[in-house]
Amino acid sequence: MACNIGKEVDREFLPYVTVYKDGSVDRPLETPFVPPTPHDPATGVSSKDITISENPLIKARLFLPKLADSESSLKIPILVYYHGGGFLFESAFSADHHLFLNTLVSEAKVVAVSVEYRRAPEHVLPIAYEDSWAALNWVAGSGSETEPWLKKHGDLGRLFIGGDSSGANIVHNLAMRAGKESLHGGVKILGALLTHPHFWSSKPVGTESIEGHENAAPYVVWNFVYPTAPGGIDNPMINPLSPEAPSLQGLGCSRLLVSVAEEDLLRDRGVWYVEGVKKSGWIGDVELVDVEGEGHAFQILRPGTENANKLIKRLADFLQK
Incomplete structure (x- = not known):
């Protein structure tokens, strides 16, 4: 610093x-930034940094699992991942997210693209959403045509998007956009992973307290990172069930997995979101994973613990289906 x-x-x-x-x-x-690893000693996963766009500057870290000689031409699912951090901090290059994706890529045997979108306060929302959509389109188009790991091993028929916290919020908004706007070449998103998604609204839900609701961290964060948001905290990008929000029936993917944690302030929001998806008439499979005794982003902040390993295995199972 x-x-x-x-x-x-x-x-x-x-x-x-x-x-x-x-x-x-x-x-x-x-979290401190770490360089990519050509061959991670713990998992065998290789990683490298690339530039998706020069103007605007959008970078990413790619992850490739260890493949046997007999799998040298194997096509595997693609996961486009968006890191958390309240749109404010953390990075695709942060040590904690690097470790998490090494573990997930090894377990799931996917090629992952961890996107370095531009962050607030230097770049207030909706810039992060635009960068994230541009990166996803790059993967669907020129990235899979020219980037060696994606070209050789990426299966665009099994394209997933995933993220934690604010990254999960980005995933929801990308899935909604993909429901009304085609990706490059008509590529479809097969599934979306939302772990501990960052949603909020002007009215409490579930066990959220009415007292102090406007001072809760998700509320304050949103006003800081998107001060000009139409509708404020009830903007559809943060409140997907607001009266102005498009129907969740329009989600542009076939499968959805939402993970929440018992001790997370955002836990009831994830449950609320899943219930909203089910009631919307969306034609797809939605699953909810609720982990007891854990807090926000525990799979990243408490690596190697039993519950973290179990959740990563659950995410990997979703990506392998």
Whole structure:
């Protein structure tokens, strides 16, 4: 983290982000970045960094599982992944997400594209959504035609999108967009993974408290990362069940898995979302995974634990079907 002693603060959202008047930004809680690994010693997974677009600048980290000589031409599912961090911090290059995707790619035997979308506050929403859609279209088009790992091993007939927290929010919005706007070449999304999705609204749901609802972290985060959002916290991108939101019947995928955690503030939102999908008339298979005794993004923040390993196995099973 850069030294910003003596700099004048413009605005801040503590403890996550401080913006200084010179335009510099501090992210005190951000996980350190790590380089890609040509051959991860623990999993055998290889990774590399690529540039999807120069203008705007969109990067990604690709992951390829260890394949036997007999599998040198094997076609495997593609997972386009969007990291969490409240649209504010964390990265496709963060140590925790790198470790998580090494483990998931090894378990699921998929080729993964972890997208480095532009983040707030330097780039407020909806820029992250636009970058994420552009990256997905790249995978469906020129990426699978020119990027060696995708060209040789990627099966566009088994295209998945996935993400955690704010990344899961992005996944929902991409799936909705894919329901009304074709991806390059008419490629279809087979399935979507949403782990601990970041949704909220002006009215509490489930066990959420009425008192202090407007000061809850998901509410404050949204106002910070998308201050001009039409409808504020009831914008359909954060409240997919708002009166102005398009019907969830329009989700542009065939299968959906939503994972929640008992001790997560966002737990009831995930359940609420699944119930909304079921009631919408969406023609597809939706599954809910509810993990007891765990908190938000535990599969990333508590790697190697029994519950983290179990959830990763569950996600892998979804990707292998």
